[in-house]
Amino acid sequence: MGKAARDQSARDRIKAQRAEQMLKERRKRMATIGTAAVLAIAAVGAGWWFAAQSSRSELVGAELAPITVAADGSVVMAKAGVDKPVLDVFEDFQCPACRALEETSGPTIKNLAAEGKAKVVYHPITIFHEQTNKGITRGNSVRAGAASRCIPGGAPWSRFHDKLFDEQPSETEEGFKIPDLIAWGKDAGVTDPGFDTCVTGQTKAADHLAYSTKVLETQKLTGTPTLKLNGTEVDTNVAFKPAELRQAVLDAAK
Structure with missing residues (x-):
């Protein structure tokens, strides 16, 4: 080569x-x-x-924490001896956002109480003014709130509470009619002999409205739903995320 x-x-x-x-x-x-x-x-x-x-929403556990309706109309869900942290739930049965919160974080709130991780206090109130839709939404809210006060407590109160949100009517139509409220109460397990009369006569309506006014003023609420953890308002981005809400409550207990 x-x-x-x-x-x-x-x-x-x-x-x-x-x-x-x-x-x-x-x-x-x-x-x-x-x-x-x-x-x-x-x-x-x-x-x-x-x-x-x-x-992601949790599944409600098999058992609820004891439920007691206080004289002012607030409802405490907590195991014996659990007094903190306190999670206050301010809600209106006619409020669509409250229904959304219940569907998303409601199970977590119940579970935290059942696990002894928090003392939950529900505050059913009416936030709507008379002029809203010619008073339709306010009327719906008052009927539902007053009816819930006719239940002395226990699991029937919680089941009735959940049923009201499940059956929440449109804000433009009359709903929560008396016969329905009575039927839902019976389905929820209410056995109190005075329940029918209490609901039919809206016996608790005045007390419900007075409590609503007091809560709105003293708590300085701008709307519902509002969650407060040990007196401090919970950010909406946390309230509507079950995992983050749970963690916030656990952190508050430390």
């Missing part, structure tokens, strides 16, 4: 080696990019997973 042929052969080998090295480097870069992409996707997926977990 002549010198020229040997030189050409050497150049070809060098060219081939360079091409092979470039191919290896390209594959390495592609592998790095692929790994980064997988990690990025995983990070995004983890973010979505965390958000989904934070928003």
Whole structure:
């Protein structure tokens, strides 16, 4: 083989080696990019997973904490001896956002009380003015709130409470009619002989409205639903995320 042929052969080998090295480097870069992409996707997926977990509703446990209706109309759900942290729930049975909160975080609130992790205090109130939809929404709210006061406590109160939100009427139509309220109470397990008369005569309506006015003024509420943890208002972004709400309550107990 002549010198020229040997030189050409050497150049070809060098060219081939360079091409092979470039191919290896390209594959390495592609592998790095692929790994980064997988990690990025995983990070995004983890973010979505965390958000989904934070928003996922719990299932209500088999047993509820004892439920007692106080003289002022507030309702305490707590195990014996549990007096803190205190989670106050201000709600209106005609309020759509309150229904959304109940559907999302209601089970968590019940579970925290049943687990002895919190003393839960419900405050059913009416926030609507008379002129709202010609008084329709206010009338609905008052009838429901007054009827809930006709139940002395226990699991029937909680079942009736949940039923009211399940059957919440539109804000533009009359709902929570007396016959329905009585039937729902019976379905909830109410056996008090005075329940029918109490609901039919709206015996507790005046007390309900007086308590609503007092709560709105003393608690300086701007609307419902409002959760307060040891007297401090819970951010909406926490209240509507069961996992974050649970953690906030657990942190408050430390």
